[in-house]
Amino acid sequence: MSDNLEAFLEALPDKLTEQLSAVVREQAERLSHAQREALQALEQSPDETGHLEESCVVVPGSNDLEFIVQAGGELTTKEVREGSGQPYDYALGFEFGTSRQAARPFFFNTYEAMRDDLQKAIDDGVSEVLNND
Numbered sequence: 229m230s231d232n233l234e235a236f237l238e239a240l241p242d243k244l245t246e247q248l249s250a251v252v253r254e255q256a257e258r259l260s261h262a263q264r265e266a267l268q269a270l271e272q273s274p275d276e277t278g279h280l281e282e283s284c285v286v287v288p289g290s291n292d293l294e295f296i297v298q299a300g301g302e303l304t305t306k307e308v309r310e311g312s313g314q315p316y317d318y319a320l321g322f323e324f325g326t327s328r329q330a331a332r333p334f335f336f337n338t339y340e341a342m343r344d345d346l347q348k349a350i351d352d353g354v355s356e357v358l359n360n361d
Contacts, residue, residue: 244357249292251353255346256286256295262342263299266334279303280319299323299335 264284283303287296300319308316325331 247357256297260286260297263338266338
């Protein structure tokens with residue numbers, strides 16, 4: 229993050245930071261929900277997707293105005309082959325495909341489809357918060 233932006237964020241009154249944080253978090257949750265819906269629309273059985281849907285979450289970032297939308301990770305990482313000791317996150321295989329499985333994207337394509345609307349909602353929320361104070 230740039231020093232100017234960091235300084236601006238630090239200067240915001242707590243009330244504004246809380247309101248802006250709620251706006252950003254709401255849009256992050258909206259995206260995560262849409263990604264779970266996209267995954268469900270692929271009509272894959274839980275045997276095939278395992279904990280993938282459950283792994284679609286929003287986590288706090290490095291400051292009060294940052295939220296990270298993610299899928300995969302600890303819930304979807306297992307050994308490539310039993311006994312290999314090599315970790316493999318099957319969320320990546322699901323999203324991008326493998327040599328044995330076609331890609332079944334649900335994460336980045338959903339973000340791309342929603343990006344402009346998400347940004348507009350955040351921009352509108354920021355304007356509303358700043359104009360009401």
